[in-house]
Amino acid sequence: MGFLAVYPTILRYCRKAFRGCNDREELTAEAVAVAYIGWLAIQKKGKTVSPLSIAFYAVRRARSKRRTFSPNCKRDATRLRRLPVHTDFFLDLAGDSDPVEEAVLRVDFQAYLDTLPRLKRRACRMFLDGERTWFVARRLRVTPGRVSQMRRELVEGWHQFTL
Numbered sequence: 001m002g003f004l005a006v007y008p009t010i011l012r013y014c015r016k017a018f019r020g021c022n023d024r025e026e027l028t029a030e031a032v033a034v035a036y037i038g039w040l041a042i043q044k045k046g047k048t049v050s051p052l053s054i055a056f057y058a059v060r061r062a063r064s065k066r067r068t069f070s071p072n073c074k075r076d077a078t079r080l081r082r083l084p085v086h087t088d089f090f091l092d093l094a095g096d097s098d099p100v101e102e103a104v105l106r107v108d109f110q111a112y113l114d115t116l117p118r119l120k121r122r123a124c125r126m127f128l129d130g131e132r133t134w135f136v137a138r139r140l141r142v143t144p145g146r147v148s149q150m151r152r153e154l155v156e157g158w159h160q161f162t163l
Contacts, residue, residue: 003039052113
């Protein structure tokens, strides 16, 4: 069963839970995003959980004011492919908190990935997932030194791509 099958149940629960709130739409959107992330994690583990229990915890998280996504999050471009992202690599690509660089990153990052050879693309995705150098080296069957070189080449290549 996919997320779209349980989405109406989660949405109904969220709308009921946030009835009367001033920022009802924002809270509902946040809760649905949290529910989706939770659903992905549960599916990855191969377990099944009631949609109402996922909605319950998603509503609690949304009410706690801890945001999963934010307009200032530089990592949003990577969320197009994989969730969640925890890495400093993406921050290296984005540079300082310049809004222009952030906008370019959001728009052009997938086009940059498409220009890379398969090995570097795989390495880049692992970096964006927050994997450590030794793990990437083992998965790609290269040395940790080569992984560090690839990381540097990816950052430099991104800067050349955006010039």
